[in-house]
Amino acid sequence: MGVKVVKFGGSSLADAGQIKKAAAIIKSDLERRYVVPSAPGKRFSEDIKVTDMLYACYGLAERGESFAETFKAIQARYSEIIKGLGIDLSLEEDFEEIANGFRSRYGKDYAASRGEYLNGKIIAAYLGFPFIDAAEVIFFHEDGKLNKEKTNNALRERLCGLDNAVIPGFYGCGADGYVRTFSRGGSDVTGSIVAGAVKASLYENWTDVSGFLVADPRIVENPAVIRTITYTELRELSYMGASVLHEEAIFPVRSAGIPINIRNTNAPEEAGTMIVPESSEEEVSSYTITGIAGKKHFTTINIHKDKMNSEVGFCRDVLDVLANNNISMEHMPSSIDAMTVIIDSEQLESKRDLILTQLNKRVAPDKMEVEDGIALVAVVGRGMFRTRGVAARIFAALAHARINVKMIDQGSSELNVIVGVTEDDFEQAIRCIYDMFVNSVE
Ligand code: ASP
Secondary structure (H helix, E strand, O other): OOOEEEEEOHHHHOOHHHHHHHHHHHHOOOOEEEEEEOOOOOOOOOOOOHHHHHHHHHHHHHOOOOOHHHHHHHHHHHHHHHHHHOOOOOOHHHHHHHHHHHHOOOOHHHHHHHHHHHHHHHHHHHHOOOEOOHHHOOEEOOOOOEOHHHHHHHHHHHHOOOOOEEOOOOEEEOOOOOEEEOOOOOHHHHHHHHHHHOOOOEEEEEEOOOOOEOOOOOOOOOOOEOOEEEHHHHHHHHHOOOOOOOHHHHHHHHHHOOOEEEEEOOOOOOOOEEEEOOOOOOOOOOOOOOEEEEEEEEEEEEEEOOOHHHOOOHHHHHHHHHHHOOOOEEEOOEOOOEEEEEEEHHHHHHHHHHHHHHHHHHHOOOEEEEEEEEEEEEEEOHHHOOOOOHHHHHHHHHHHOOOOOOEEEEOOOOOEEEEEEEHHHHHHHHHHHHHHHHHOOO
16 A cells, blocks of 8 residues: 655635545545645635734734734634534644744744644644644754755654654754744645655645646636646746746655645546656657746847857856856857847846946957847647657747747757747747647647
8 A cells, every 4th residue: 555645735724614625535545644734825815824824923023012913813713623623622722832932032933833733733633643743853954954864764753653644834843943944835845755754655735726737827718737747847837937836845755756646625536737757657748748838027138249159268258247246047049149148137137237347348249239028938848859840830839929039949858948039929929839739639
């Protein structure tokens, strides 16, 4: 029998009704042994996540203002859940301890972590599973990075004798003994760490969408769900703006070769998206591509100089100027007498004049042009590898939509094609590529 680690996000545990759904999912499969819950999230769109309430409440405490009212509202969220679940559990002592922690300034990480801590206690009581405080099994180094060895040892030791357990997400114990959290959305990371430590057969990440979508639903109407995606493809798409999973959640399971299944708590019958290692034999999507993502707000600097190509160290000098100003560049297409660097506009903003002056001095170009308002669109898919005609179809789609392509970049891995277009053409570019690859197949 395999071991599954199941993480439930905030919207999946926002109230008693949602927790009941999650519990039914857990109980329906004996392999779902270890549960990692988030704090209660939003019950409706204008609602406030408990984590945000805790940050706000601690802010008041820190400023020496009264935090009683916000604290009561947090207590009320949990009381309502306990009542709705019909369990016999009192969190009174916990709340007293937390209020003291606020007064004693245990830190905002401590404050935020209580969302998961309390929810974990409730869910453990409801399921009848043992509760393990994450501060006893997840450890950080002094620099804030995860102490992998200590964490893995502690998790293995605590879990090896337990058929089931609830381990709250998002936090652990810092090197100074105080509670530390991951960055926002960090329960995904906890789930991944637990799955890696127990060598799970699967890490299920339950959320409120049925997996990763081929394109952003705000741009493409009702896009198809990605059935299988590799870790590398996911990194490419996430970097270009697609988000469902915390970026750091990939690493602990990836190195252990454990797949992640993104599932929908509100539609458990749907298979969701499987995130698999590269070597996996999974068939590629019938669409050839796996997904399309993109970002706006890039700036291009075009640097022209006759015979640039034969000038040894030219590119290095350009990159040096950027590096010295702590600017990272995204792409660098070039020709014989010109090269272009594409940079996130925000990074460049305050340093623009300085960079141009330094470039002038360092490489003495014949001409330099700066263009703002560039968007990048990434078409990602392992199915592109050695498939003829993918690029042709992308550019045919763009040409047909009368979109001018300002830049093209394809890595030698043949995993993605990146095109630069103007921001005005961004949405249309994504739509026409989606139509070309997805709608033409259906
Ligand atoms: N509750 C935390 C947050 O809202 C962590 C999580 O839900 O993953 O960011």
